[in-house]
Amino acid sequence: MIFTQKLQQAWATSNSMLTVGLDPDPQRFPAELQGRSDAIFEFCRAIIDVTAPYACAIKPQIAYFSAQRAEDQLEALCNYILEHHPGLPIVLDAKRGDIGSTAEQYAREAFERYQADAVTVSPYMGFDTLEPYLSWKSKGVIILCRTSNTGGSDLQFIESADGTPLYLHVASLAAEKWNTSGQCALVVGATFPEEIARVRARVGDMPLLIPGIGAQGGDIPATVKAGRNSQGTGMMINSSRAILYASGGDNWREAAAQAARATRDAINAAR
Numbered sequence: 193m194i195f196t197q198k199l200q201q202a203w204a205t206s207n208s209m210l211t212v213g214l215d216p217d218p219q220r221f222p223a224e225l226q227g228r229s230d231a232i233f234e235f236c237r238a239i240i241d242v243t244a245p246y247a248c249a250i251k252p253q254i255a256y257f258s259a260q261r262a263e264d265q266l267e268a269l270c271n272y273i274l275e276h277h278p279g280l281p282i283v284l285d286a287k288r289g290d291i292g293s294t295a296e297q298y299a300r301e302a303f304e305r306y307q308a309d310a311v312t313v314s315p316y317m318g319f320d321t322l323e324p325y326l327s328w329k330s331k332g333v334i335i336l337c338r339t340s341n342t343g344g345s346d347l348q349f350i351e352s353a354d355g356t357p358l359y360l361h362v363a364s365l366a367a368e369k370w371n372t373s374g375q376c377a378l379v380v381g382a383t384f385p386e387e388i389a390r391v392r393a394r395v396g397d398m399p400l401l402i403p404g405i406g407a408q409g410g411d412i413p414a415t416v417k418a419g420r421n422s423q424g425t426g427m428m429i430n431s432s433r434a435i436l437y438a439s440g441g442d443n444w445r446e447a448a449a450q451a452a453r454a455t456r457d458a459i460n461a462a463r
């Protein structure tokens with residue numbers, strides 16, 4: 193199934209726009225998993241199982257796996273999601289960006305090796321570097337636009353002669369020229385609701401991946417009001433650490449489920 197269709201179905205069936213981020217940090221794992229060689233897989237598998245009812249997508253951040261030499265565990269997790277939660281889109285957060293020949297390999301890594309439904313990419317090397325991802329016609333290409341970190345303004349706020357900031361150029365290009373597959377989406381941070389609203393005004397109903405609630409302190413009602421599309425959906429609002437590490441004690445599974453449900457409910461209350 194194509195990415196946007198799978199996402200639409202997930203929004204509807206889960207009644208949720210929460211994306212659960214997988215940023216597994218072994219130093220923060222519960223005692224029962226310490227020292228196990230499969231700890232990353234087991235931690236993330238449990239998190240996926242308990243939060244899936246409240247989520248519209250799962251977003252593994254690849255650095256947390258590769259830094260631990262745990263790419264095999266990420267592969268196993270993606271297989272697990274496909275088998276046990278087939279309706280949940282997998283968004284591989286890799287923020288790739290390189291010349292076309294290398295981008296072809298990154299696209300194969302995301303879509304063949306990890307069987308992701310979508311991958312995050314950087315737009316700053318231009319359209320030819322996005323084409324290898326776009327040639328996978330059913331796969332989502334999620335382009336960095338207005339990131340959630342404060343330093344994002346260093347470049348993304350640079351204005352062209354007509355006063356348009358760079359992040360809005362990216363939004364316009366993504367909506368008007370680059371979306372050759374119809375599967376593009378944009379990353380905009382929940383820490384900047386005003387910019388979310390400006391991006392939404394430029395891109396119609398295009399899906400937005402919105403990190404920055406939870407540990408980064410983004411405001412949920414402001415985010416939802418700024419980012420919802422004409423259908424009242426259109427967002428994958430990501431929370432990682434606030435869900436993964438809701439408790440470091442024996443009740444970590446229940447605490448993660450509770451955090452995911454409360455976040456889903458807070459998002460829905462603002463719709």
Ligand SMILES: O=c1ccn([C@@H]2O[C@H](COP(=O)(O)O)[C@@H](O)[C@H]2O)c(=O)[nH]1
Nearest residue numbers: 253339340341403406407408431432433
């Ligand atoms: O602008 C961006 C783009 C990506 N991220 C990623 O989202 C999660 C956020 O984690 P939290 O624990 O919920 O803060 C993480 O994987 C980032 O790499 C982002 O934060 N901002």
